[in-house]
Amino acid sequence: MKENDMSLDTLQDVYVDQLQDLYSACEQAQKVMDDLTAKAESEELRAALEHGKSGISDGRAQLAGMIKAHGADPKGEHCKGMQGLVAEARAHALDAEFGDGAVRDAMIITQYQRMTHYAIAGYGCCAAFANRLEHLDDAKTLGGMLDAAYSGDRHFSGIAMGDVNRAAAE
Template identity: 35%
Template sequence: MKNFNELLEHELQDLYSAETQITEALPMMIQRVSNDQLRQAFETHLKETEEQIRRLEQACEMLGCEPEGETCLGMQGLLEEAENLISDIEDDKLLDAALIGAAQKVEHYEIAGYGTVRTLAQLAGKQDIAQLLEQTLQEEKSTDEKLTRIATDTVNQMAKQTM
């Protein structure tokens, strides 16, 4: 990378890679959870993620770059951890709690990523791109809060029974 705009392009592509990886992983997580509220949250987030991908495509178009081009290794690692949980945990209640934790790690990673790229876009004077990223950032924060409520209200208490 040679300049600020190339950094912004790189970071948008990295987010695009992260989001496309999530759309591939969420159906498996949806299939494996036993808690209906958690399943619904994952299904809702899958739909949101598809819209977030469209926003990233729009942002890249505004910047004059292709959305593809990077592989988000951080997301790749987080999703591999989630896959390992699915194969390593047999108890449904325990798996639900573990998958909420894995999903929140993903959300926190995305929150950091979107906050960073939004700030880069603002500094580059790309307010239209910054607004798209801010919308997604707020959705990611909302998803994280929803997962926290599901975990504390029911799922973690159910998993605790496996002690």
């Protein structure tokens, strides 16, 4: 039995479980974002991380509303996948020793994008479930969250391929 004692008998059950997983993922990611932002050297990267923090917070609030609308507790699941990604971010971007701030910035981007890719997978699956279950308002909201995650991922790639990776390679 899962730690939240929820039986996954229907697609609706899977849908709510995965919304809770995403809620937990956002909650955990939010906690490491302040530290990543504080360590970033690039102004452009710091601004992007601040925007990312806002997006995570907004997403968490939207997920909480959806979960409650389906009669469940947003905190019904603990996302072990994001727990691992956050531990990796701390180990590789925060706790590691770097000889240069630009090299750390490159690692911060790497770790942030790994967390973002987890969100992309989750939002995509949940949006597909919502569409199949005809939860059309949820599907629209999740589609918007998915689009925002893709956009953020592309923005971080642009930062990396611009000044950060060039400075880190010098």
